[in-house]
Amino acid sequence: MLRRRSDRHTRLPRIALTLARVLVDAGPDTAELVREHGDQFDEVLPTVLLADLARWYVAASLGPVAGSRAVADRVVVALAQEFRDGDDVARAVIATGFLAALPAPGELGHEVVARLPRRLGREVAAMQRG
Numbered sequence: 495m496l497r498r499r500s501d502r503h504t505r506l507p508r509i510a511l512t513l514a515r516v517l518v519d520a521g522p523d524t525a526e527l528v529r530e531h532g533d534q535f536d537e538v539l540p541t542v543l544l545a546d547l548a549r550w551y552v553a554a555s556l557g558p559v560a561g562s563r564a565v566a567d568r569v570v571v572a573l574a575q576e577f578r579d580g581d582d583v584a585r586a587v588i589a590t591g592f593l594a595a596l597p598a599p600g601e602l603g604h605e606v607v608a609r610l611p612r613r614l615g616r617e618v619a620a621m622q623r624g
Contacts, residue, residue: 508584509540509576509580509583509584509587510537510538510539510540510543511538512576512580512584513538513540513543513544513573513576513587514528514538514543516569516572516573516576517543517547517569520565520568520569520572521565521568523550523554523562523565524547524550524565524569527543527546527547527550528543531543531546540587540591541587541590541591542591543591544587544588544591544592544595545591545592545594545595547569547573547591547592548591548592548593548595548596549595550566551566551569551570551592551596551606552596552597552603552606553603554566555603555606555609556603556605556606567609570609570610570611570614571611573588573592573614574610574611574613574614576588577589577613577614577617578613588614589617589621593614593617593618593621594621596618598622599622607619
């Protein structure tokens, strides 16, 4: 997919398109997250978008809004699938964007890490051990 930017075309990386599509399809809250990201940066910056998503995931998982946790769970399952099926670049982007932005042990919201799909949970545990 080509995107017009400052009178030139750039090809967005596959992982950026995949992540944006997953988030837009997940629901209005995550679609709004992508829209705001696009407005701010004029393109999809995958690690920045995923760091924003991690903060949203924690808030949605812990928050009182009905249905937010279900959407958060759907998003993280799709992210885990991309982590499993993607190439090394996709895994690195997910690890450095989403997983690295999750709360560390002892930080507010860390309990959401226990709800991650197994593969992501193992990866974030290894990252947080150092």
